[in-house]
Amino acid sequence: MTRTSAALSSALALTLLSVGTAHAITVPTFAGPGVSSPGYPDFWGANVSASVVQNGNGTFTLSVVGSEAACGNFHTLGSCSAAIFNFPGAGYLIGNETMSLTANFSSSGAFNSGSYTITGSLPASANPTFGSAPSGFSWGAQKNQILLSANLTADTIDSADQALGFQDVITGGWADLGQFTGNPATPESVWLYAQLSGLNMDGGDNKGNSAWNDFLAELQSGRALRANTFLAVGSIATVPLPGAVWLLGSGVIGLLASARRRRPSVA
Numbered sequence: 294m295t296r297t298s299a300a301l302s303s304a305l306a307l308t309l310l311s312v313g314t315a316h317a318i319t320v321p322t323f324a325g326p327g328v329s330s331p332g333y334p335d336f337w338g339a340n341v342s343a344s345v346v347q348n349g350n351g352t353f354t355l356s357v358v359g360s361e362a363a364c365g366n367f368h369t370l371g372s373c374s375a376a377i378f379n380f381p382g383a384g385y386l387i388g389n390e391t392m393s394l395t396a397n398f399s400s401s402g403a404f405n406s407g408s409y410t411i412t413g414s415l416p417a418s419a420n421p422t423f424g425s426a427p428s429g430f431s432w433g434a435q436k437n438q439i440l441l442s443a444n445l446t447a448d449t450i451d452s453a454d455q456a457l458g459f460q461d462v463i464t465g466g467w468a469d470l471g472q473f474t475g476n477p478a479t480p481e482s483v484w485l486y487a488q489l490s491g492l493n494m495d496g497g498d499n500k501g502n503s504a505w506n507d508f509l510a511e512l513q514s515g516r517a518l519r520a521n522t523f524l525a526v527g528s529i530a531t532v533p534l535p536g537a538v539w540l541l542g543s544g545v546i547g548l549l550a551s552a553r554r555r556r557p558s559v560a
Contacts, residue, residue, distance in 0.1 A: 318379050320529065321456070321486070325449030328458040329482040329531065334427075334473065336411050336441055336530040337384075338376040338392050339488060343526040345508060345518065352405070353518045357394040357485060357526055378415055378440070378468075383424035387413035389437045392528065394483065396445055396459065402512040407445030409461060409483050409530060413437060430472055441466040441530060445483065450513050455506050456486040463532075473532045481531045488525040 320331045340359030347353050359376070376390040389412075396407035415435040419426050443461035450457055462480050463469050487505040504523055511518050 318377060318384060320379075321454065321484070323451045323454055323456045323458055323484045323486070323529075325451045325456075325458050327447050328449040328460045329480070331482065331484055331529045332531045332533075333379065333381050334468075334532050334534070335379050336376060336387075336392075336468075336528075336532070337379045338390070338411070338528045338530075340392060340526050340528055341524055343485075343523040345521045347518075347520050351400045353398045353400065353402075353520075355394075355396040355398065355407075357392070357528065359390070359392040359528075376411065376413065377422070380421075380424070380427040380430075383421035383427050385415050385420075386422040387411070387415060387440070389413050394445075394459075394485070394528065396448070398512070398518060400517055401515045402518055403515075404445075404448040404459075407459060408443065409445060409459075410442045410466075411440050411530065413440055415440070415467075432470075432472075435467055439466040441468045441532065443481075443483070443530070446480070448512075450509050451484075452509070452513065454486065455509055456484050457509060457512070458482055458484045461530075468532045473534060475533070479533045481533045483528060483530040486527050486529075487523070488527045 318337050320333060320335060322330065324330045338359055340357055342359065343355065343357040345353055345355050376387040376392060378385040378387060391413065392409075392411045394407065394409045397405040399405060414437045415432070416422070417434045418430050418432045420434075441463065442465045443463045445459040445461050447460040448458065449460075459482060460480055461483055463474060468474070504521055505526070508518075508521055508523070510516070
């Protein structure tokens with residue numbers, strides 16, 4: 294990895310500024326067998342630290358950690374991460390955000406287990422950071438807490454976009470609410486992808502990140518994994534919506550729901 298955190302942060306800042314007030318973060322079209330594609334609403338994060346370490350028994354663990362709280366003012370970014378609770382036309386900045394993902398693999402890259410957690414605070418539904426408040430949803434300002442926790446159950450690789458996806462089952466957190474998940478919650482997904490200086494935060498062409506691409510190639514081919522460190526790994530964690538909520542939304546949300554129903558079924 295030859296890009297510096299400072300260069301990355303400048304690119305992230307410019308992209309956030311380009312978001313403006315008209316819309317939120319566009320969900321990338323990641324896809325792979327056995328794992329759901331990203332959708333809305335989602336917890337979107339620009340994280341800056343990821344590593345693969347070898348354990349004493351020969352297995353490997355991927356750890357992704359991002360924390361805005363340790364970096365001071367979000368708007369200065371610096372080497373910080375950023376996170377948003379994201380809808381098609383609105384984004385809610387997560388205060389005091391901390392995100393962690395852990396995935397365990399065999400020495401040959403077979404997925405064993407994992408977990409995902411994001412914590413932080415949220416403004417009220419009527420006060421999005423970007424765009425206009427989505428219809429059909431309502432919540433007051435939320436104090437710092439676990440926003441979503443999930444167990445990872447399967448993995449896949451989107452080779453075209455160099456993204457790593459995990460199917461998950463929600464285990465708790467503020468977003469484990471009927472207005473988002475239904476009862477009981479249905480399985481959804483978490484996707485990780487590389488972010489490089491000058492490239493789109495929403496995914497895009499990340500093929501210049503050789504370290505990340507090599508790791509995905511090792512997972513996909515069954516070659517022996519190697520310890521490694523990555524900078525600038527983004528994440529998209531989808532919160533599933535109950536079907537009835539889509540009927541309450543705008544025409545735009547209805548169209549998005551139709552696209553969501555056409556995605557490949559989960560194995």
